Amino acid sequence: MVKVLSHLDWLESEAIHIMREVAGQCSNPVLLFSGGKDSLCLLRIAEKAFRPGRFPFPLMHVDTGHNYPEVIEFRDRKVAELGERLIVASVEESMSKGTVVLNSPNEPRNKYQSITLLEAIEENIFDCCIGGARRDEEKARAKERIMSFRDEFGQWDPKNQRPELWDLYNARVHKGENIRAFPISNWTEMDVWQYIARENLELPNIYFAHQRDIIKRNGSIVPVTEFTPARSDEKIENLTVRFRTVGDITCTAPVLSSADTVEKIILETASTIISERGETRLDDQMSEAAMEQRKKEGYF
Amino acid sequence: MANKTNDTVLRFMTCGSVDDGKSTLIGRMLFDTKTILTDTLNQIEKTSKKRGMTAVDLSLITDGLQAEREQGITIDVAYRYFSTGTRKYIIADAPGHEQYTRNMVTAASTAECAIILIDARKGILTQTKRHTYLSTLVGIKHILVAINKMDLIDFDEEQYKHIQDDYLTFFEAIKDQKTQVDFVPMSALEGDMIVERGNRLSWYNGPTLLEYLENLDVSDKNSMQELRLPVQFVCRPQESSNKALHDFRGFMGRIESGTLKVNDKIKVLPSGHHSEIKDMRIGDDFIQEGITDQSVTITLKDEIDISRGDMIVHEGDNIASTKDLTAMVCWLSETPLTVNRTYLMMHTARSSKAKITQIKHKIDVNTLREEFADKLNVNDIAEISFKLAQPLVIDTYEKNRVTGAFILVDESSLHTVAAGMVKSIDS
Numbered sequence: 001m002v003k004v005l006s007h008l009d010w011l012e013s014e015a016i017h018i019m020r021e022v023a024g025q026c027s028n029p030v031l032l033f034s035g036g037k038d039s040l041c042l043l044r045i046a047e048k049a050f051r052p053g054r055f056p057f058p059l060m061h062v063d064t065g066h067n068y069p070e071v072i073e074f075r076d077r078k079v080a081e082l083g084e085r086l087i088v089a090s091v092e093e094s095m096s097k098g099t100v101v102l103n104s105p106n107e108p109r110n111k112y113q114s115i116t117l118l119e120a121i122e123e124n125i126f127d128c129c130i131g132g133a134r135r136d137e138e139k140a141r142a143k144e145r146i147m148s149f150r151d152e153f154g155q156w157d158p159k160n161q162r163p164e165l166w167d168l169y170n171a172r173v174h175k176g177e178n179i180r181a182f183p184i185s186n187w188t189e190m191d192v193w194q195y196i197a198r199e200n201l202e203l204p205n206i207y208f209a210h211q212r213d214i215i216k217r218n219g220s221i222v223p224v225t226e227f228t229p230a231r232s233d234e235k236i237e238n239l240t241v242r243f244r245t246v247g248d249i250t251c252t253a254p255v256l257s258s259a260d261t262v263e264k265i266i267l268e269t270a271s272t273i274i275s276e277r278g279e280t281r282l283d284d285q286m287s288e289a290a291m292e293q294r295k296k297e298g299y300f
Numbered sequence: 301m302a303n304k305t306n307d308t309v310l311r312f313m314t315c316g317s318v319d320d321g322k323s324t325l326i327g328r329m330l331f332d333t334k335t336i337l338t339d340t341l342n343q344i345e346k347t348s349k350k351r352g353m354t355a356v357d358l359s360l361i362t363d364g365l366q367a368e369r370e371q372g373i374t375i376d377v378a379y380r381y382f383s384t385g386t387r388k389y390i391i392a393d394a395p396g397h398e399q400y401t402r403n404m405v406t407a408a409s410t411a412e413c414a415i416i417l418i419d420a421r422k423g424i425l426t427q428t429k430r431h432t433y434l435s436t437l438v439g440i441k442h443i444l445v446a447i448n449k450m451d452l453i454d455f456d457e458e459q460y461k462h463i464q465d466d467y468l469t470f471f472e473a474i475k476d477q478k479t480q481v482d483f484v485p486m487s488a489l490e491g492d493m494i495v496e497r498g499n500r501l502s503w504y505n506g507p508t509l510l511e512y513l514e515n516l517d518v519s520d521k522n523s524m525q526e527l528r529l530p531v532q533f534v535c536r537p538q539e540s541s542n543k544a545l546h547d548f549r550g551f552m553g554r555i556e557s558g559t560l561k562v563n564d565k566i567k568v569l570p571s572g573h574h575s576e577i578k579d580m581r582i583g584d585d586f587i588q589e590g591i592t593d594q595s596v597t598i599t600l601k602d603e604i605d606i607s608r609g610d611m612i613v614h615e616g617d618n619i620a621s622t623k624d625l626t627a628m629v630c631w632l633s634e635t636p637l638t639v640n641r642t643y644l645m646m647h648t649a650r651s652s653k654a655k656i657t658q659i660k661h662k663i664d665v666n667t668l669r670e671e672f673a674d675k676l677n678v679n680d681i682a683e684i685s686f687k688l689a690q691p692l693v694i695d696t697y698e699k700n701r702v703t704g705a706f707i708l709v710d711e712s713s714l715h716t717v718a719a720g721m722v723k724s725i726d727s
Contacts, residue, residue: 003559003591003592004308004519004591004593005308005309005591005593005594006307006308007307007308007383007387009594010308011309013554013593016554016582016595017532017554017595020532020552020553020595021532023532023533024532024533024608048582048583048595049533049595050535050552051584052542052548052550053535053536053548053550054537056533135379135380135381136380136381139378142378142380143377143378143379159376161376162715162716163402163403163406163632163707163719164406164716165405165406165409165410165705165716165719166409166410166701166702166705166707167410168647168705168706170646170707170709170714170716172709173714174714185379186379186381186390188381190383191388
């Protein structure tokens with residue numbers, strides 16, 4: 001009887017293969033690490049791909065300055081545990097340099113991450129960024145290659161993508177161009193949680209149910225923070241919530257949930273009726289093509 | 301093992317055009333397996349209304365890029381996912397028109413099964429033949445012919461059988477012995493025989509589309525039993541503070557076919573050096589045996605020179621590296637092939653410069669006739685002989701879909717310009 005890999009083993013093996021191709025083909029890659037669950041899966045895959053050696057790339061976080069302190073603390077602890085190198089590319093630094101100009105002081109900074117990312121790519125001469133994007137997240141992502149070509153302005157041209165056949169990845173670029181490599185392209189949100197459970201991965205605690213001051217605004221739950229204060233007519237409630245995605249405070253909303261373990265989150269994910277981005281990413285709700293537009297401009 | 305398909309991955313592609321109901325079929329599969337979530341459905345409802353439709357148009361689920369929505373067509377392959385508890389499915393949703401032949405070849409390259417849609421009112425069309433030929437060309441061993449829109453012909457069994465006979469007659473002409481062909485009647489629009497049986501096709505006793513997928517045995521996807529382990533990366537952590545690692549040399553790659561055990565005698569190609577497997581691991585976990593598709597790290601009992609691109613095979617294997625080969629090539633680039641140019645051939649983890657020695661003929665994908673050709677344009681498929689600068693360890697594509705496949709890269713633009721499937725090794 002022919003032995004066949006289980007779906008998690010297959011996905012893991014594919015992701016390891018992709019990371020090793022990046023390491024084998026690219027001269028100066030970097031792994032984008034935010035402290036979020038998808039990038040934590042990437043770190044575990046990098047360990048399986050390259051240990052007992054060190055990772056053949058540094059880690060990089062594009063920090064908007066609007067992150068939950070627990071997540072930043074977690075990020076730094078995780079990097080220290082792994083003994084790898086972390087580069088922090090700061091949106092606030094781009095603001096002080098004048099390359100990021102906010103429209104208004106309280107404008108969400110998420111989309112400006114693209115500018116800071118491109119600056120960091122140029123400064124460090126990276127030819128490939130490994131990211132944790134998944135094709136099930138969003139319809140523009142569903143069309144993106146595993147190794148996705150970006151021109152010297154970091155732009156994605158969805159109508160002119162390099163063909164990608166079998167597992168033969170072409171990561172070749174000219175100077176100034178770069179590749180975005182997505183090893184967990186074929187994973188769903190459920191696969192990610194099942195992998196976290198199987199590998200016993202530690203996560204920032206805001207992924208699990210906790211008490212938090214929130215306000216209900218336009219059908220979304222908005223956490224009350226110094227960057228997202230309550231308006232005078234709004235009622236602050238203290239409820240049990242958790243985050244499904246973790247990113248910039250101003251565009252990531254928690255969900256009502258009492259799931260305080262990975263197992264309970266898996267049960268909730270199996271029965272959820274709203275998609276991950278639809279529920280918790282305020283920036284994707286703006287228009288039908290919001291993500292496609294951002295990606296064309298150099299976003300992850 | 302209770303169920304041979306339990307908890308595995310199955311990759312399939314759907315071929316057809318919007319007119320055949322392909323998008324509706326995918327929408328129906330995702331809807332009936334409860335994969336579509338409320339916010340996506342709300343968005344589709346809104347768009348359906350905006351476009352003046354009375355019912356929710358499930359085909360909108362497969363809408364992707366802005367340009368596709370504007371033009372109402374599919375340009376590129378989209379990947380979609382659903383899971384049944386039995387299997388995780390990856391759908392490659394390929395556009396069906398002739399000008400997108402290259403996208404269909406792309407989708408087919410990773411698929412184990414093709415669902416070919418036929419409009420029951422129209423029967424076999426030129427595109428049905430093209431989709432079938434391309435599926436077999438790219439080595440798909442299971443074709444499910446989905447005869448759709450049965451609701452529009454009153455679920456007529458005679459008509460269904462007629463189309464089935466027509467298809468089989470045409471399929472014989474391809475002379476493909478390896479592909480298993482099955483048929484299912486369905487109405488994607490109304491949901492008959494996709495996930496639910498419905499009650500209007502009672503004369504049909506075969507499986508629904510989903511039952512077919514759930515029970516499909518693809519453990520034979522790589523018929524080759526011989527070990528092929530291309531080395532992707534060599535791990536030498538000399539700088540590590542851990543002294544035990546100073547002499548560590550790990551060879552990292554994915555087992556593309558066969559199995560590998562600790563203590564197995566191996567040889568490395570093209571050098572021909574021999575050794576034995578000392579240990580094998582995935583991350584920190586040591587394993588005794590690695591199987592096909594598994595990404596592993598191995599160490600050897602002897603110190604021999606191995607670098608990225610080398611191929612590890614069992615000692616007794618008589619495969620050798622080659623510099624001459626003939627392959628079926630699909631031209632993917634808008635820039636035509638220039639016969640005198642040198643291209644870069646990427647094969648497993650190794651590359652070589654490649655020259656074209658002869659275009660034997662090209663294939664008319666609609667009639668399957670062989671034609672003379674002295675150049676190739678986008679979407680052309682041709683049989684071509686190559687001469688390589690560096691030897692590659694190659695199997696025929698028929699034997700091995702990984703070690704028999706390559707892509708060509710234009711060394712100036714660095715774009716991927718062609719996909720190749722090795723037909724014969726010529727030296």
